[in-house]
Amino acid sequence: MKKLMLVLVLLLGVSTAAVAQDVSNVDVFAGYSFIRCANNGDIKCNLDGWNVAFDFNLSNKWAITADIGGHYDFVYRDDYEQSRMKYHNYLIGPKYTFGDNEIVRPYIHALYGFNHVTPLPDFAKKVNFVQAYGGGVDVRVNDKIWVRPAQFEWLAIRNHDTVTGSHIRFSAGVILKIGQK
Numbered sequence: 001m002k003k004l005m006l007v008l009v010l011l012l013g014v015s016t017a018a019v020a021q022d023v024s025n026v027d028v029f030a031g032y033s034f035i036r037c038a039n040n041g042d043i044k045c046n047l048d049g050w051n052v053a054f055d056f057n058l059s060n061k062w063a064i065t066a067d068i069g070g071h072y073d074f075v076y077r078d079d080y081e082q083s084r085m086k087y088h089n090y091l092i093g094p095k096y097t098f099g100d101n102e103i104v105r106p107y108i109h110a111l112y113g114f115n116h117v118t119p120l121p122d123f124a125k126k127v128n129f130v131q132a133y134g135g136g137v138d139v140r141v142n143d144k145i146w147v148r149p150a151q152f153e154w155l156a157i158r159n160h161d162t163v164t165g166s167h168i169r170f171s172a173g174v175i176l177k178i179g180q181k
Contacts, residue, residue, distance in 0.1 A: 024177035027055040027063070029148055031173015035071045035087065035155070037165060047071035047087055051151075051171040055095060065109055067091040067132070069169075086118040089155075091132055105146075108135035115157065128165075129158040138175060146175040 033051035049071030055063040071087040091111035098106045111132040134153030138146045149172055157165035 023057050023060050023180070025057060025179030026177075027057065027146075028176045028178060029053040029055070029171075029173055031148065031171055033069050033071065033169060033171040035167050035169045037087075037167040045073060045085060047073045047085065049087070051169075051173065060100070061097050063095040063097070065091075065093060065095045065111060067111055067113075069171075086116075088116045089130055089132070090114055090116075091130060093132075103140050105138045105140075106135065107138070109133075111153075126159070131156045131158070132169070134169070136171075144177050146177065148173055148175055 030052050031050070033049050035045075035047040035049070037045045037047065049069060051067065051069040053065055053067040055065050057063045067089065068091075069089045072085065074084060091113035093109060093111035093113075095107055095109040098108075109132075111130075113130055115128050115130045117126045117128070132153045132155050134151065136148055136151030138148050140146050151169075151171040153169045153171075155165075155167040155169055157167065
């Protein structure tokens with residue numbers, strides 16, 4: 001009976017250690033990002049930029065994501081007027097990862113925060129509330145490096161309780177896993 005208890009304790013300890021090794025403390029994502037925006041139909045833009053996100057892992061499935069992105073290009077109003085635009089998002093929210101697959105990990109997230117838009121020279125600076133709903137997939141390269149081939153989000157931009165814009169954001173890049181739980 002003592003041998004059986006010892007074997008059960010060892011198996012439980014090994015399986016717990018194996019699960020703990022699969023979860024990093026923080027996942028750092030960095031990559032390319034693209035936003036297709038439209039503001040009430042009169043402003044259209046294609047913004048290229050960057051996206052950085054920090055996933056603070058609570059478990060193998062749940063994380064808190066802090067996301068920062070910058071996008072830049074010319075904005076066209078009614079197809080004739082253009083202005084240089086700087087568009088920065090600062091978002092945070094929960095992330096849920098599906099399944100226990102150690103090669104491919106699909107996820108969804110809901111991020112909330114604000115953006116800072118600086119279109120120059122003929123528009124004023126604006127700060128708006130942003131809601132970002134979306135998800136993507138991460139693919140394992142090795143224990144510390146993963147690739148994010150696709151992340152898609154719908155961004156709802158709000159200013160004074162009204163939706164002022166609806167944008168689509170695509171991101172792709174590399175993830176570095178730091179630390180172990």
